[in-house]
Amino acid sequence: MASRSLKLRLHVFSSKLHKWLALLIGAQVLLWMGTGALMSFLDLEEVRSEHIVSRAAQILPAGAELPEWLERQDDVVSVATRALDGKVVTEVRRADGGVTLHDPHSGRLLSPISAATARAIARRAWIGPETSVAGARLVERDVGTEFRGPFPAWQITYDDRDATRVYIDASSGTVLSARSDTWRLFDFIWGLHIMDWTQRDRINSWWLLLFGIVGTFIALSGFVLLANRLPRIGWLRGKRKSGS
Template sequence: MGSKLHKWLALFVGVQVLLWMGTGAIMSFLKIEQVRSEHVISRETETLDPEFPAQRWLVDRQGIVAITTKSVAGRPLVQIERNDGSKTLHEPETGTRVSPLPSSDAQAIALYAWTGPETSIAGAKLIESPVGTEFRGPFPAWQVTFSDPDGTRLYIDASSGAILGARSDTWRFFDFVWGLHIMDWTQRDRINSWWLLLFGIGGTVIALSGFVLLANRFPKLRRRKVKRAPASKSP
């Protein structure tokens, strides 16, 4: 009975164990730099010395936690961050607000960040809701798509111009494999689901029961050898 239960449990859990091994091997094979598009996208931001003090045009100072002058696609802008988490970009000389950024600025930021082979932009659209598992905010954000073979897409904060995420066909494949590996087929971020716990416990039970069954076979093997031994002849 114990041996039969062990076999059926091994068959049930074995499929997922095979997926664990296979998906683990695939994720180890893929270069994480390529998954993150680090080989074609630079996320470095340049902070500039404030040549134009914001105090000259800044009227509403309530809740301000930081004022920085930074380069946005090679263009100096002043970023004002408030304690509610909001960020706005302004022209350094006049204080004119330029955020939320238009499509042209988002595309300029994307091209400025591109470090791979020469390519062009296939499209840009403003999004205000999650895009599957590849981007969940903050919003609003620009989705800028390149025409490269890997289908690279950048998600750019419409308020601050920051690059929030870089996705590609390689990333989507890795994300799918990761979902199979952790048994989270929808959200891809739950590593403590009941499914994973159940199969993990099942795998442990199989391993322990296998050792017990193997240990129980040792005495039987010894007894068989004794029974099969030829009887010694008397002189």
């Protein structure tokens, strides 16, 4: 009799614990499902602003040749002659990871690029509805979760309804990334989804691990509670039949 009473108390306690934990975890599960559904509705091309900002390299004019002045440099890893803002430039990448732009004929250093050049690059990259460049700012540190390098980079803001910004490498003049309100919404939802509310780049945070483990425990305990109730349900049905 005492054993049966202990089992009953344990069952009641387990049932209450299961319900409260399920309520706690259920809120996050609802967030996972909701944010997952929202992210699936957002077009990735729009999130990346690919429909309004082109990252394609400019076509090199015919007859462009590799410069002779590079023969005097022995730390060069790669050389690329390309177009930048309608002009031919030579991009040199060195062993230490540095990137510089040069005049292809004289070797004159052209980088870091100026604000005016960055604005012109941004205007050429824009392929969306007609708009203008609202501002240019040189950034040398993380801009929240929106941009994390490489630095220095020019932050160019467009005067469009989505508050689009592009980040242009000050050393190479390359469009590194484009951010809009759609991207910012996606980034916020992603942070909720992976439970990394600040950096939004870790999919193995302790919060996510904890809720995953507790969620698994709730599911398993639910099966145990169900298994314990099934014999009781069968016994009650049998008793009712015999009573009738």
